[in-house]
Amino acid sequence: MPRRRDNRLDLLQGTLDLLILQALVGRTRHGYEIARWVEATTADALRVEEGSLYPALHRMVHRGWVTASWGVSSNNRRAKFYALTAGGQAQLRVERRKWTRFSEAMTRVLEARPA
Amino acid sequence: MTQLSDRYAELHALLSRSRLEREVIEELELHFDSLVERYRDEGFAEDEARSAALERFGDIERVRHETAAVDRRSNRRSELSEIAHDATRALRLAVRRLRRRPEFSLFALLTLTVAIAAFSALFTVLERLVLSPLPFDEAGDLVRIESGVPGVGPDAVWGLSQAGYFDFLDNASTLSSLGAFSVGGSNLTSDAGPARVRAAAVTATLLETLRLRAVVGRLLGPDDDVPGGPAVVMLDHAFWQTRFGADAEVIGTTIELDGSPSEIIGVLERGHGLPDRPADVWRPLQLDRAARPVNAHWVSAIGRLSETTADAAQSELDGRTAGFVERFPSAYSDGFMRESGFRTIVTPLKDYVLGDSSRTIWILFSAAGLLLLIALANVTNLYLVRTSARRRDFQVRTALGASRRHLTWQCLTETLILGAIAAVVAIPLARVGIQLLLASAPPGLPRLVELDLGRATVLFTLGVGLAMGIFLGLVPLMARTFESGGGVARHSGARATISRSGRRARQVMLASQMAVALVLLAAGGLMLRSLTQLRAMESGFEDERVLSLDVFIPWSSYSGYVPVSQFYRQLLDRLEALPGVERAGATTRLPMIDVGFCSAMFFEDQPLGEGEVPPCLPVALASPGFFDVLGIPVDGETPTWADVDSGSGSVVVTQALADRIWPGEAAIGKGVRGNGWAQPFYRVRGVARDFLSDGFDRPPIEGVFFPMRPIDGAPLWSAPNAMRVVIRTTNDASTIIPAVRSTIRDLDRNVPLANVRELRDAIWSSPSVSRTSFSLLLLGVAAGLALLLSTVGMYGVVSQLVVERSGEIAVRLALGARLREVIAMVMSQSMRVALVGVGIGVAGALAAGRALDAVLFGVDPADPLTFGAATVTLLGTVALATYLAARRAGRVDPIDTLRAE
Structure with missing residues (x-):
């Protein structure tokens, strides 16, 4: 039975959307592929919970950030593929900026010398 | 598994x-x-x-x-926004379509608006008149309680006796409360001078029974309503406004009522008073329980049922009435009960107030409904015509995949907009209509005061508009417009069949419209004829150029017959001396105005047997000159002032009375008196030609006119301090009013006068006449509008029928037929349809006439003149419309028409 890896990080609030949008840059993926891409890219440091992935995806469809269309997966099954829309790209820029500012701010706090 | x-x-x-x-x-x-x-x-x-x-x-x-x-x-959200989007789009489309055919839209709108407005206005007025004629809380529980005495006269009805009133008040379990009142004239003196007012004397329990409230001050209470209680008075709201300028400070001040000071304690709620008996001031009746029971029935009574029916109250009071002889031997004897047929009558107050008119009013309701029906028929028709024109359009769209639901929705939005706009426009219009109706309403219909569209009626009006809109929107469905089939492909073949079935529909439409219009028109015509008959009625007296006024001379300064008759003699002499006055007279009973009161009469040559009851006959005091003023011829002689002053006891009876009491005998010289059979008797000196007095639909009065002074030993009722003075003038009666006023003021500054008006106006504004004539007026309005709407509608149908045949007309003309012949052919066809409609309509109108019979006056319900006029009007309209349309169709170049086909 696969064990939980201890070096895994919990997702910060609000970063799931950013991860999904980023996963869809330049290509379409279905839900499992998105989750897999995040794990692989972060060397399993970040993991997307299935419980939040799908509601988030569907929400994003209705917000017009991504579109969904049925296609065939690599293992030859019907799968729903998600693609970034122009609105999604704009949203991605917004989320990225937010994240950058946040992490810069965090870094500055952590690097500050005690007074 | x-x-x-x-x-x-x-x-x-x-x-x-x-x-x-x-x-x-x-x-x-x-x-x-x-x-x-x-x-x-x-x-x-x-x-x-x-x-x-x-x-x-x-x-x-x-x-x-x-x-x-x-x-x-998210789906739900997007569905909602999609529906909203669809709706606005449909609305925009509908508005665009409506604007593309402005005449059609305008016509439909106008017809609907007029009909809805008329219906709402009529409905509002009628609703107030019929459905809620009583301004009281839970008015359905109120009953009027009277004594019926069929032995005295066929319809003779008395009030309750004091003893009877208390007996019911204390014991009747079917009544939760019971109140009594009596209305009469009173003399009011305040800072503003003297005035003659209508005064109601009421028990405190009456206020409780009617659930009246005071807007200022307080109501009369049980402490006020005791024998020898305080002299207090409440004011009617309208009287408070006109006489005291709605000044709340009048509470606690004192006015003089019939010479005795009374304190004003309160003002009644606006629009609330005695049913059908307007009163200006209300004072406590102060009945005395301890008084010895007497056979005098002067108390009017209204009770409130205690969660039971009027029938239950009737049977309980029947039982109590049967015990009167035993309980009140001083007032009731077995003989009296038997001979008079004495019994107590319980009538729901609403029925009592509405009387015979409720039937008229239901007829009016139906007329208003028919009006709506005609308008609906008009617009439906128009829609059918348009629908067949749009049929091809719809078929194309159906073929392109538009769903039936979608197309229906489109039609519906269009008609709903029409209905809604019509209803919204109709609301202010109905307001104006109500004001117009009220302006033409005669006085004496108290419940009509301050009438306006209520919230309920506004909603109702909107509802009617929307309902009409929905109905019209479904017309294309009923006409099966959306059926696709191969209609588009073989359209010219399809068109022929459509127009054939369409034409049949329109013919049926025309015929039924004719029928409905004829019924309304005939009913309206009958009512209008009744009205003119009523106006031209031979009353037996002349009411033109007669001024009538009410005079009351205070008891405090004129007590007894001698000073009173001297005052009136002086007054009449001075009035007759005025330029422009031919004759002046006075009476206590003015024909058509003073209705109802009768008194037991005894005749010298007809002594009564044991237990026999004397007839109750209308009696009055009249001055010399009274019959001359009204132009009523008198056989024998009319008493002069010399007769009056000498106390000769000369009376005048009417021919109808003489015929009943002394058939085949000369009445002159006979002896007559009230107050029991005994000497001396008054002598009949003159017999007046018959005249109407109790209403236009009543037989001539069987009256006895006594002199203004009694003879010794035969008392009259009381000195006639209050009399109605009538003055015959040479020219316009109204011009002498200032001179009359100053004459009375010169004679005695303290004498009030009231109701100075021309007799003709006075008669036409009396409650019985006014209710009838108002109803007739309302029906006349409904009939007029019906004629207008159906004329317009029929014109539309007829011209459409002709337009459909324009191809045929063109062919005939191209083949050499003369225009005149073609027109004749077309006309004969539509006239045939119209005649069918007229036939059905006449049958319907005859049936309606039978229902109307009760309210008609002097007109046969199958009056040939009315029916003829209605038929001719409608046929004429159809003929004219056909002619115009056919001529127009014939004028067009036949080739053009055929090409267009």
């Missing part, structure tokens, strides 16, 4: 889920299976891989639910 059933349950659950949920499931399954596959690739055994995937996934059901919920929420 269990596995199988599990599978089945799974399958079933799967299938029963919505498409969206199935997609979510599929998506999650793929994910799950991919996870399992990955774990397997990492080297786990199959079931280990599965449980690892399960653990990682957590609660699959929860994920599924959450995801599906996201979809559902």
Whole structure:
């Protein structure tokens, strides 16, 4: 039975959307592929919970950030593929900026010398 | 086996889920299976891989639910916005379509608006007159209680006796409360000078029974309503406004009522008073329980039922009345009860107030409804015509895939807009209509004061508008416009059949419209004829150029017959000396105005047997000159002032009375008196030609006119301090009013006068006449509008019928037929249809006439003149419309017409 890896990080609030949008840059993926891409890219440091992935995806469809269309997966099954829309790209820029500012701010706090 | 059933349950659950949920499931399954596959690739055994995937996934059901919920929420939102979007689009389209055919839209709008407004106005007025004629809380429980004495006269009705009133008040369990009142004239003196007012004397229990309230001050209470109680008075709201300028400070001040000071304690709520008996001031009746019971029935009574029916109250009071002889021997004897047929009558107050007119009013309701029907028929018709014109358009769209529902929705929005606009415009119009109706309403219909469209009526009006809109929108459905079939492909063939069935529909429409219009027109005509008959009625007296005024000389300064008759003699002499006055007279009973009162009469040559009851006959005091003023010829002689002053006891009876009492005998010289059979008797000196006095629909009065002074030993009722003075003038009666006023003021500054008006106006504004004439007026209005609407509507149908045949007309003309012949042919055809309609209409109108019979006056319900006029009007309209349309169709170049085909 696969064990939980201890070096895994919990997702910060609000970063799931950013991860999904980023996963869809330049290509379409279905839900499992998105989750897999995040794990692989972060060397399993970040993991997307299935419980939040799908509601988030569907929400994003209705917000017009991504579109969904049925296609065939690599293992030859019907799968729903998600693609970034122009609105999604704009949203991605917004989320990225937010994240950058946040992490810069965090870094500055952590690097500050005690007074 | 269990596995199988599990599978089945799974399958079933799967299938029963919505498409969206199935997609979510599929998506999650793929994910799950991919996870399992990955774990397997990492080297786990199959079931280990599965449980690892399960653990990682957590609660699959929860994920599924959450995801599906996201979809559902967004779907609902987008569906709503889609509907809103559709609706605005449909509205915009509908408005555009309506604007594209301005004449059609305007005509439909106008017809609907006029009809809805008229209906609402009539409905509002009628609703107030009939459905809620009483301004009291839970008015349905109120009953009028009277004594019927059929032995005295066929319809003779008395009030209750004081003893009877207290007996019912104390004992009747079917009545939760009971009140008594008596209305009469009173003399009011305040800072503003003297005035003659209508005064109601009421018991405190009456206020409680009617559930009246005071807007200022307080109501009369039980402490006021005791013998010898305080002299207090309440004011009617309208009287408070006109006489005291709605000044709340009058509470606590003192006015003089018939010479005795009374304190004003309160003002009644606006529009609330005695049913049908307007009073200006209200004072306590102060009945004395301890008084010895006497056979005097002067108390009017109104009771409130205690959760029971009028019939139950009737039977209880019947029982109590039967015990009167035993309980009140000083007032009732077995002989009296038997001979008079004495009984107590309980009538629901609403029936009492409405009387015979409720039937008229239901007829009016139907007329208003028919009006609406005509308008609906007009616009429906128009729609049918337009619908067949748009049929091809619809067929194309159906063929292109537009759904039936979609097209219906389109039609509906269009007609709903029409209905809504019509209703909205109709509301202010109905307001104006109500004001116009009220302006032409005669006085004496108290419930009409301050009438306006209520919130309920506004909603009702909107409802009617929308209902009409929906109905019209469904017309194309009924006409089966949307059926596709091969209609487009072979359209000219289809067109021929459509226009054939369409034409039949329009012919039926025309005929039924004619029929409905004829019924309304004939009914309206009958009513209008009644009205003119009523106006031209031979009353037997002349009411032109007669001024009538009410004079009351205070008891304090003129007490007894001698000073009173001297005053009136002086007054009449001075009035006759005025330039422009021919003759002046006075009476206590003015024909058509003073109605009802009668008194027991005894005749010298007809002594009564044991237990026999004397006839109750209308009696009055009259001055010399009274019959001359009214132009009533008198056989024999009319008493002069010399007769009056000498106390000769000369009376005048009417011919009708003489014929009843002394058939075949000369009445002159006979002896007559009230107050029991005994000497001396008054002598009949003159017999007046018959005249109407109790109403236009009543037989001539059987009256006795006594002199203004009694003879010794035969008292009259009381000195006639209050009399109605009538003055015959040479020219316009109204011009002498200032001179009359100053004459009275010169004679005695303290004498008030009231109701100075021309007799003709006075008669036409009396309650009985006014209710009838107002009803007739309302029906006349309904009939006039019906004529207008149906004329316009019929013109539309007829011209459409002709337009449809324009192809045929063109062919005939092209083949050499003369225009005149073609017109004649077309006309004969539409006249045939019209005649069918007239035939049905006449049958309907005859039936309606029978229902109207009760309210008609001097007109046969099958009056040939009215029916003829209505028929000619309608046929003439159809003929004219056909002629105009046919001529127009014939004028067009036949080739053009045929090309257009």
